[in-house]
Every structure is written in C-alpha cells, then in structure tokens.
Amino acid sequence: MALVQYSDSESEDSQGESVRPPAKKQRPERTPLPEPSLPPLPKAFHDLYASSTRISVKDDPSLHGGRKRAIPHVEGNWPTHIYLEWYPLKQELTVLSDVIEQIEQKRRRCCTRLNSLLRSDLGAQLPLHISLSRPVVLRTEQRYSFMDTLRSAIRGSKISTFDAQFEGLDCVSNYERTRWFFVLRVKKPEGDALNRLLRLSNQSLAPFGQPPLYESSAHVVDATTSPIGSMQWQQGATPHTPKDYSHCFHISVAWTLAEPSPEEREQISNLDLREINGLAVGFDCVKAKIGNNITSIPLSNGVD
DSSP, rough: OOOOOOHHHHHHHHHSSSOOOOOOOOOOOOOOOOOOOOOOHHHHHHHHSOOOOOOSSSOOOOTTTTTOOOSOOOHHHHHHHHOOOOOOOOHHHHHHHHHHHHHHHHHOOOOSOOSSSSSSSOOOOOOOOOOEOSSEEEEGGGGHHHHHHHHHHHHHHTTBEEEEEEEEEEEEETSSSSOEEEEEOOOOOOOGHHHHHHHEEEEEHHOOOOOOSSSOEEEEEOOTTTTTTEEOOOSOOOOOSOOOGGGGEEEEEEEEEEEEHHHHHHHTTTTTOOOHHHOEEEEEEEEEEEEEEEEEEEEBBBBB
C-alpha cells in the first residue's frame, strides 16, 4: 500500500504542539428576562372540558376506583346536578394538599385507598363544589323547561355574589352509603345565600318529580347528633318555616370506599386546619350540569 505524502508544513505541525482552535468570542452576559405571567383561563373554558371520555358503556366500578354509578345510564335520561364551583388557586391547592396528606398519615393502618379530589389520575386539576341538589335525572323533553325555571328563579331572587369560609373537617357518606367523603364544612355566608339557593334549587326540581337535597318532608339532617350523611325523621317543621341547613353545606376533598372507624374520626378531628379556616372562596354564579352540558347562571353583582 502506498504511503500518503504530507507537505512540509503539515509535518512540522504534526511534530510540534497541537494546533489550538481560535478562541471563541465571549458574548456579553444577558440579564434573564422574567417569565411572562399568563392570564388565567376564562371560567367558561373549564365548562367545555368538564367531562372525561367515556371508556365503557356499562357500569364498571373497576374503571373508577371501585365507585358504583348512583344513577344507571338509561337512554333518554339526563343526569343533572346543580352546584357552586371552586377552582382553587395554586396557594389554595397547596393548603388543601397538606390537609389530605395529614388525613393519609392518620389512616396509615387503613387498608382502603384514600382518593384525592384535587386532581385527576393524569394530574390535571379538578374543580371542587358545593352541591345545591342531589344527583337527579331529567328526561330529554324536560331539560329546557327546567333550565328556564331555574334561571328565572335565580335571576328573580337577586341573590348577590358572596364569599364562603370553612369551619372544620368531617367525614360523611353518600345516600347509598357506598362511599365516604372527607369534607370541609362551610360557614353560613352573609345574606344566607346558601340556604336561599338551596330552596330555589329544590323548588325548581320539584315540578319535574325530583327529590330535594337536605330539605324533605320525610327526612332532615340533625347536625347535633349525626354526620351529614346520616338522616333522621324531621320534627317540628312546618311548610311555612324555612329550615336552616347551614350545617349541611360542604366541599369534598377526598373519598374512600370504607367507613372510617371511630378512632379515625377522632384523629381527623384533631388535624391542624388553621390555614384552611382562613381561606375565603368567592362565588359569582350557579352551575347546572345536564349530561355533559354545563350552564352558568350569574348571581347579582349589586348593580341594577
């Protein structure tokens, strides 16, 4: 094989020090720019993506952490719920997450999983809410007349926007006693807005044959002896005496399939809730969800 011939200049370079590449010019240091502060998403945006994709046409609890559908899916029936919605801010989410972490620490010996309601399985933030109705069912032909009834009732009431605060943690069951929820109790707001909205919700659903939430001719919650999920016979109420259900209103933050033991309840009652009790949540509209469609009905802003 022939040898490759190099020029004299190339051989001299090879015998001396290796040739260094020219030094790069140093660029002047740049002052890091502050990250742009993005405006919050409009409230209506969350209504557009409030429902998850249906992955089964049958009630399969294994797909939902063991939950069972309270209302079976029937063609022509529309699951309906009236509520006040809260999307916690970043700082509020931190406080709520700390409370859930405290609950988990108290439940170390419990064999059932504690499921947070703050985020989905994929990590997306979920809205929290105060219920103003049970999960009920409307027929297809009832949807629009019901919405007209509810919208007229709320607008005619002139109920103003209001702030709500919390006053403790409790554990309650749903009506079927298939799930137990860890909830933040809500204080009675100024103007008694929650009781007034509850009455309007129940009155709007009554003509469509739907059962009321809390307010009932047969059952009522007794706040002095029972948790929210327990019911006992109503005593001493008349149709002309509006009852005060302030002790019933709450926001659920986590759930489990097993009823907490008395020991767990006692431990949970001793959690540090100072930061939670200091929060104030503003509500400016009522939401009605019929199927996957959500309608927002604004409360009065005090301006005629």
